[in-house]
Amino acid sequence: MPQFFLGEEFLLATQLLVAFIGAYFMAFWLGLVFWTYKDIKARSRDAITHLLAVVLVVLFNLPGLLLYMLLRPQETLAERYERSLEEEAILHELDQRKLACPNCKRATQEDFLICPHCRIPLKRACPGCGRALNMAWRACPYCTAPVAGEEAPLQPVQTA
Numbered sequence: 001m002p003q004f005f006l007g008e009e010f011l012l013a014t015q016l017l018v019a020f021i022g023a024y025f026m027a028f029w030l031g032l033v034f035w036t037y038k039d040i041k042a043r044s045r046d047a048i049t050h051l052l053a054v055v056l057v058v059l060f061n062l063p064g065l066l067l068y069m070l071l072r073p074q075e076t077l078a079e080r081y082e083r084s085l086e087e088e089a090i091l092h093e094l095d096q097r098k099l100a101c102p103n104c105k106r107a108t109q110e111d112f113l114i115c116p117h118c119r120i121p122l123k124r125a126c127p128g129c130g131r132a133l134n135m136a137w138r139a140c141p142y143c144t145a146p147v148a149g150e151e152a153p154l155q156p157v158q159t160a
Contacts (some may be wrong), residue, residue: 034058034066043073100106 033054040053053072058063075083098100101108101115108115112133113123123132128145139146 029061032061036065040068040072042076042078045077047094 028036036057037050037054040050042148044050053068058064058074077144085148096107099105099108099110101109101118101120104115106115106117108122113125113132114121121135124135125131125145126133126140126143126145126147128140129143131140131141131142133147
């Protein structure tokens with residue numbers, strides 16, 4: 001029976017190759033753990049969630065990472081903050097549109113009677129107190145004076 005003799009150089013090369021592959025997979029595993037920690041930290045403020053995500057990848061390696069990817073929050077804290085800023089900007093813009101001229105769409109103020117740009121009537125002045133009134137109102141809510149065609153001023157309601 002022939003005997004195979006492996007030289008010391010071959011055994012040393014094999015050991016180095018196995019050590020290199022082992023070190024590569026160890027670095028890959030540590031990289032997955034580090035990436036998971038950074039990712040969950042960007043997505044949640046809860047320390048227990050951070051710990052559970054990292055432990056999942058430490059114990060189960062790639063299957064743990066895949067499970068983490070399925071369970072992690074969809075958006076980061078920065079994306080959530082940016083979305084809330086966009087929502088606030090949209091709400092602010094909608095509020096500004098309420099105070100815009102219906103004709104030229106330029107900004108106006110609540111007490112403007114006409115648009116200073118295109119001169120379209122926005123509100124009318126109360127004949128009693130001079131405050132700006134909505135065009136559809138028939139009486140002034142401030143001084144109870146009738147507006148445009150009402151016959152007598154309204155009397156304030158007396159409460160007992």
